[in-house]
Amino acid sequence: MPARSIEQVRNLSKRRGFVFPGSAAYGGLGSFWDYGPLGAELLNNIKRAWWRDVVYRRDDVDGIDAAILMSRKVWQHSGHEATFSDPMVDCRNCRSRFRADHVASELDVARHAYVSSVEEMLHEVPNAIELEGRRLLTNRLLTAIQTNSIDALARIERARQRGDGFISVFGQLAALDPDVLESGRRYAEFIQDHFEVFRQAYFQLGLAVCPNCAARDWTLPRNFNLMFKTHVGPVEATDAEAELSARAYLRPETAQGIFMNFAHVQRSLARKVPFGIAQVGKAFRNEITPGNFIFRTREFEQMEIEFFIKPPQFVREGEKNDAQWHDEWINQRYEWWLGLGVDSARLRQREQAADELAHYSKRTVDLEYLFPEFGWGEVEGIANRTDYDLTAHSRDIPAEDLARLKLEPNTDSVEKFDYFDPDAKARYIPWVIEPSAGATRAMLAFLCEAYHEELTKDPPQPEIEAIKAEIPAVVKNAQKKQKDAEKETDPAQRKHDPAAIEAFCTALEEAASRLPQSLLEIDALLTEHPGAHNLEPVKKLQPKVNKLAEDCARVVLKLHPSLAPIKLAVFPLKKNKPELVDIARRIAQTYQPHFRTVYDDSAGIGRLYRRQDEIGTPWCVTVDFQTLEDNTVTVRERDSMQQQRINLEALRDYFFTRIHV
Numbered sequence: 001m002p003a004r005s006i007e008q009v010r011n012l013s014k015r016r017g018f019v020f021p022g023s024a025a026y027g028g029l030g031s032f033w034d035y036g037p038l039g040a041e042l043l044n045n046i047k048r049a050w051w052r053d054v055v056y057r058r059d060d061v062d063g064i065d066a067a068i069l070m071s072r073k074v075w076q077h078s079g080h081e082a083t084f085s086d087p088m089v090d091c092r093n094c095r096s097r098f099r100a101d102h103v104a105s106e107l108d109v110a111r112h113a114y115v116s117s118v119e120e121m122l123h124e125v126p127n128a129i130e131l132e133g134r135r136l137l138t139n140r141l142l143t144a145i146q147t148n149s150i151d152a153l154a155r156i157e158r159a160r161q162r163g164d165g166f167i168s169v170f171g172q173l174a175a176l177d178p179d180v181l182e183s184g185r186r187y188a189e190f191i192q193d194h195f196e197v198f199r200q201a202y203f204q205l206g207l208a209v210c211p212n213c214a215a216r217d218w219t220l221p222r223n224f225n226l227m228f229k230t231h232v233g234p235v236e237a238t239d240a241e242a243e244l245s246a247r248a249y250l251r252p253e254t255a256q257g258i259f260m261n262f263a264h265v266q267r268s269l270a271r272k273v274p275f276g277i278a279q280v281g282k283a284f285r286n287e288i289t290p291g292n293f294i295f296r297t298r299e300f301e302q303m304e305i306e307f308f309i310k311p312p313q314f315v316r317e318g319e320k321n322d323a324q325w326h327d328e329w330i331n332q333r334y335e336w337w338l339g340l341g342v343d344s345a346r347l348r349q350r351e352q353a354a355d356e357l358a359h360y361s362k363r364t365v366d367l368e369y370l371f372p373e374f375g376w377g378e379v380e381g382i383a384n385r386t387d388y389d390l391t392a393h394s395r396d397i398p399a400e401d402l403a404r405l406k407l408e409p410n411t412d413s414v415e416k417f418d419y420f421d422p423d424a425k426a427r428y429i430p431w432v433i434e435p436s437a438g439a440t441r442a443m444l445a446f447l448c449e450a451y452h453e454e455l456t457k458d459p460p461q462p463e464i465e466a467i468k469a470e471i472p473a474v475v476k477n478a479q480k481k482q483k484d485a486e487k488e489t490d491p492a493q494r495k496h497d498p499a500a501i502e503a504f505c506t507a508l509e510e511a512a513s514r515l516p517q518s519l520l521e522i523d524a525l526l527t528e529h530p531g532a533h534n535l536e537p538v539k540k541l542q543p544k545v546n547k548l549a550e551d552c553a554r555v556v557l558k559l560h561p562s563l564a565p566i567k568l569a570v571f572p573l574k575k576n577k578p579e580l581v582d583i584a585r586r587i588a589q590t591y592q593p594h595f596r597t598v599y600d601d602s603a604g605i606g607r608l609y610r611r612q613d614e615i616g617t618p619w620c621v622t623v624d625f626q627t628l629e630d631n632t633v634t635v636r637e638r639d640s641m642q643q644q645r646i647n648l649e650a651l652r653d654y655f656f657t658r659i660h661v
């Protein structure tokens with residue numbers, strides 16, 4: 001079973017050197033992370049696997065590496081300066097800051113459900129009118145309102161009745177005639193157009209509850225631009241004009257670097273449409289609520305492709321149109337994740353609703369992974385960006401195209417990003433399909449998927465029973481300490497944190513009901529849980545659990561071999577036998593130039609295997625006394641734990657046919 005909690009993965013990451021908090025010596029810096037020796041390997045392997053599949057394995061994609069800092073004008077014309085923002089609110093009571101759409105997500109959910117149900121019905125209008133008449137549609141509309149968005153409507157109605165001046169806009173709702181289909185359409189449009197007003201009212205009236213302190217006293221939502229600002233060259237902060245002309249942004253997506261290089265790549269490689277440009281690199285977003293470990297961070301890495309295709313009007317019979325290219329990329333990207341070991345039960349395609357789409361997108365399908373605890377989360381988005389971006393960055397665009405894309409003329413650009421198609425004998429601005437994945441987010445998904453705790457043999461029943469028998473005493477003692485701590489009115493004088501103890505007891509009792517499978521979980525709870533600290537019965541029980549867990553259980557990262565940070569670990573059976581050490585070192589040196597191989601003799605073989613299992617090393621080689629006699633070594637496979645003897649001569653073939661970097 002994959003990870004049950006993000007905490008399991010976070011603990012392992014810290015313990016074994018995958019991910020550390022950034023600027024840790026100074027208390028950290030909000031949601032910036034450093035990737036340690038194994039994390040850097042894993043991240044590099046993810047990026048390499050992606051590059052291999054989307055660049056090397058294709059004839060129609062080239063890779064680039066564009067600058068991170070780009071002219072402010074790029075972000076003005078891409079639309080990011082005006083629109084790349086999230087609504088932000090502050091709780092006046094505890095001063096916590098949140099993304100408004102995270103606190104009041106039910107409002108957005110109701111909006112999506114309502115708008116898409118109306119859209120769906122509008123598609124059916126001609127048939128439905130013919131077949132069943134308007135009454136049916138009206139009923140369906142009312143049902144949709146009742147089933148999908150009744151909560152939001154009730155709240156809005158309550159707000160209206162309270163007669164707040166700000167809410168007068170809601171009066172218009174009452175005027176809508178529910179018997180007429182058209183009112184559904186108008187209502188949907190109304191919700192879209194006035195959504196920010198709804199949101200403001202929702203917070204102003206205290207309908208949203210603070211997730212931190214449960215208060216209902218909010219500032220009004222205001223839009224906060226997510227781009228990090230910086231300046232190129234020396235600039236006085238007080239000189240507003242100079243500040244603006246020296247201002248640059250750290251890129252919030254790598255995509256714009258690709259658009260800027262469309263013409264360079266096309267001309268220098270004489271590429272014909274369709275072709276793509278791929279890029280891997282850092283992106284930065286000043287997220288309002290980063291979190292869930294490395295899921296949402298302010299500095300992260302993206303792996304993006306802009307795949308340039310013919311505009312619909314130039315597509316000839318037998319050629320793929322934009323919708324077909326889009327579907328093809330969705331399928332290929334979905335398969336990429338499965339091919340690297342993600343189970344299809346935890347990977348889904350989700351169509352973005354019309355009102356979720358970014359300003360440039362005609363259609364976007366997200367690939368979502370089922371993370372432990374917080375559930376489905378986007379790991380990649382595949383968007384049809386049409387000709388929006390290349391047009392936005394081009395000068396001399398005809399008025400009808402500007403109107404179609406809702407763009408202003410660009411008088412800053414010296415380029416026109418069009419292309420002469422020799423087959424069509426015409427010049428056009430290509431359309432774009434964009435598969436855009438997060439590399440750091442992919443790392444979290446692959447770690448969650450690969451993380452397994454499993455028994456390597458059945459633990460002796462009497463020892464399990466003994467642990468089970470001790471747990472009620474641990475819980476009883478912990479609850480007593482919890483009560484004592486609650487009686488202490490000055491929190492600074494408390495020896496224990498009552499909330500942490502309560503959480504510890506709940507988790508311990510639940511895990512105890514799953515013994516012996518939960519042996520490692522119980523070991524981690526007793527060792528690491530903040531509620532377990534300074535409890536005498538815990539100190540007594542922990543060594544017994546730890547010993548049994550070491551003997552009978554293991555943490556294993558079942559990473560795909562091409563992602564595994566270390567591919568091969570080589571051990572001598574005895575570190576004080578130079579003849580074994582020599583051979584083991586020589587084997588390690590043979591493979592070190594080809595893939596990450598380590599030599600280790602710092603513990604007994606059993607413990608060395610456990611350590612490599614925990615970081616996902618797919619193969620271990622042990623040199624023992626038999627090696628001296630028959631030139632064979634033991635090769636142990638991580639997942640099956642099976643061991644076989646292989647001749648040193650055959651080792652090269654064995655690994656080179658299995659390990660692809």
Ligand code: GAP
Nearest residue numbers: 253255295296297300379380381436437438441
């Ligand atoms: N060029 C399109 C684009 O940037 P996006 O959906 O905003 O689209 C693409 O981002 C991918 O980048 C996401 O699917 C996610 O994997 C990753 N990503 C976005 N914001 C992130 C963040 N704050 N932290 C980590 N990864 C992030």
